Amino acid sequence: MTEQRVRWTAEQVLALAPDAASRTAGSKLGTAGPWSETGSGEGTVWGRCRGSGSRPYQTVVDLAGPAYTCSCPSRKFPCKHALGLLLLWAGGDGAAPVSAEPPGWAGEWLAARRGRVEATAARTEGGSASGPADPEAARRRAERRAERVTAGATELEQRLADLLRGGLASAEQAGYGAWDETAARMVDAQAPGLAARARELGAIPASGPGWPARLLEECALLHLLDQGWLRRDTLPDALAATVRSRLGLPAPADGPPVRDHWLVLAQYDTVDAKLTTRRIWLHGAGSGDTRLLLSYGAAGRAPELSLPVGLALDAELSGHPGAGRARASLGERHAPPAPAAFRPPGVSTADAADRYGAALRDDPWLESVPVTLERVIPVPDGETWQLADADTDTALPLTRTARSRPGLWRLTALSGGAPVTVFGECGHRGFTPLTAWAAGTDEAVPLC
16 A cells, blocks of 8 residues: 555544644644655654744654654644644645655654553553552452442432432522532542533533423433442343443453454544543444444543544454443554545434434433434424435434534535435434535545
8 A cells, every 4th residue: 555545634634633723723734834854654744843933843643543742832632733744744745755764853752652552562462560460459449449339329319319309499499519519429439420420410400491301310310320339239240331331430341352444433522621531433344343432631631542534443442341332442553544445334214213222221321322324314404403314204303412513514515405324323312413424435524
């Protein structure tokens, strides 16, 4: 495969941007003007970019990660210089010519990075150099945490009972503060999943008409989760693993890794006061599996793992335990991400709703499932939008989140009234489109 054939598109590069400002700034640097000493080769792109300082910034991108380094002071990841360099390389035409080897300043970082990757792989295969962890100490830590989680779940059950005894109207009068305090106590109990759901309860009374019904539904699901933990010894193994996962208790990947060509279906971030969570959906060309990678960054910082939508990875994934869970961990990567010549098979809107309903039997707390819809058309429905099946009389409403994103207008323009293929998340609130393909092409168009 030649260097030119594996170059990414500008859309795939800009999908790596941590925010809209970085996307705009990186686009301005995607021309040859500010760059010097640019080059590429062996899965690496490098160059010097003229900036506000006296010396040009040194920027290197390892396409196999992708991973980035830049001498600029930016805390964003990737920074605008890395995005600009990738755009320059994606444009071809000799802007980042193929070289036998990178200059010293780029080669040093690349050698150090690949050495760390190899060392990590060696520890994964052969265990830590310091020896295996003390299993007895690990068991005691797990028992202590379980005791704290049990105390938190018991306290939360009492809080729910008090709410229902006093009437749901009391939740509107109490405001957010009481639930925020409850969430903090769940954090102290080392049950972050309970903490997150408690915070969500506090926000429901201010969510508009119909909030009492929504509050009661969420209270019921939280009660079910509490009871699942308190009676976990009586649950099937898969459901017990799901309860632990919903509580936020860590569980390592299990089972043999699956090597496949994994198409990057979508990537998007959710942000709260303490954490940025990145979700990356992958689809295996051979296995047909759709898997979710999670990556985290401190507040205000993008997570390190970033994969361009529409590219495919020759890599190994290991699944995590839990009923109906699609989460996986990324293992060894055998080649840099490359353009994909396939897309996932799609289903009808009716089949998508059935798939979500079936998944709820295994995981009652499941917000949505990943689904690819075939031959759907975005159409307005009064003040809302829906994806109408081109071949049947069925449709899926779009979620409120989807209707507020500019990706909706990108999807509408891509369709132009004709059927398209759309990947997204289908749940009880509707469908959130994340990526689309026009008829007759395998080029993925990110919508988020």
